[in-house]
Amino acid sequence: MKALVLNCTLKKSPEVSNTEALAQVVIDEMERLGVETNLIRVADHNIITGIKSDLGDGDAWPAILKELLASEILIIATPTWVGTLSSEALKVLQRINGLYPARDEQGRPVTFNKVAGFVVTGEEDGARHVVSEIAGALMDVGFTIAPQSYTYWNNGPGPGDSYLKSDYRKEWSIQTGRAAAANVVAVARALQNTPMPGNAE
Template identity: 80%
Template structure:
């Protein structure tokens, strides 16, 4: 089984990523469960703004999309800025829009039988709002949303330290993230055994 984790921090490598640090805790659990994980920092690639799957020369999204489509699990990890997801995370969702017309060999959307999870960090609140936004978008394009498939961390009300600087309730975020990994794998296994069939619309 394969998972792809897209770290949507605004900071390219080698700058430290708070979101990446929490994502790595989830990855530890995925790997313990036997999942092969591809961890990609989106800011390190040229993802052209748009809503199609391939925008031509210089666009790095098609290569990432190929890895995504070969994985059973997608996890989007994003910081919160001004109470919402990062611009990198929004760009990923916009590019996933290009998958709407794409079908597999049975006529289903190519994202059917793939499971999505979420990781959110930020010095201030907004994590649950971000999870809701991303989950709704991915469900709309065909992903399955597992129960309790997210974790988040914030420093409480108002500005404060970031994830790497603070020990505030990180144990909860790590424990919840590992539980989310277990749930994602369980649902992915279930979908392998009993995949979602083509529906009447797909057969037309």
Template identity: 50%
Template sequence: MKAVVINCTLKRSPEPSNTDALAGVVSAELEKHGVEVETIRAVDLDIPPGVQTDMGEGDPWPEIHEKLVNSQILIVASPTWATHHSSVAQRVIERMDAMLSEKDDDGRPINFNRVAGVVATGNEDGAHNVISAISHALNEFGYTLPGQGWTYWNQGPGPGDTYLDTETGHEWSHSTGRAMASNLVATAKALRANPIPPPPS
């Protein structure tokens, strides 16, 4: 089983990323379940805007698209900015929109029988909004989202430390992240054993 984590931080490598750190907790738990995990830091790739799978020469998205099609689990991880997901996360969502018109060999939407989850971080409120917005988009694109298929860390109202600056709240975020990973794997296995059929014509 394969998983792709798309880290939608605004920070280019090798700058430390709070979002990457929490997503790493989920990735480590997925690996304990025997899942092969690949992390993509989207901001490093200069993904052009658009709603097509291939926007032409130099577009890195087709390679990401191939990884998504060849994986069973997707995690979109985003920081929180002004209560919303990052502009990079929105770019990823917009590029995934092209998948709405893609079908598998049995005529199902291409992302049927794949599962997805969300990781959110930020030193401000807004994680629930980030999770709900990204979850809705992924579900619209055909992914199945299990109950408690997310985790987050937010510092709370007002300015303050970031995830990497403090241990406060980590225990809850990490245990929730481990549960998220377990639920994603269990749901992926269930769909593999009993796939969603093609929609009625």
């Protein structure tokens, strides 16, 4: 089983990413459960803004999409900015939207039998709102959303230290991240055993 983790931080490598630090908790647990994981930092790639799966020369999305389609699990990790998901995360959702017409050999959306999970970080609140936005968008395209498939961390109201510079309630975020990893893996394995049905002929 494979999982693709898209870190939608606004920071390019090698700048330290707080979002990636919390996402690593989920990655470590998935790998402990036998899942092969691939982490991609979206800002390091030239993903052209749009809603189609391939926007031509210079577009890095088709290669990332190939990894997504080869995976049973998608984890979207994003910071919160101005109370919502990052611009990189929104760009990813818009490009995933291009999969609407794509079908597999059984007539199902190509995103059927794929499970999504979420990681959100920020110095202030808004994480649950971000999870709801991303979950709704992915569910609409055909992803399955597992129960308790997210973790988040914030430093409470008002500006403060970032995830890597604070110990504020991090243990909750870590334990919740491990639980989210276990849940998305469990649902993905269930779908392998009992896939979503194709269209009846």
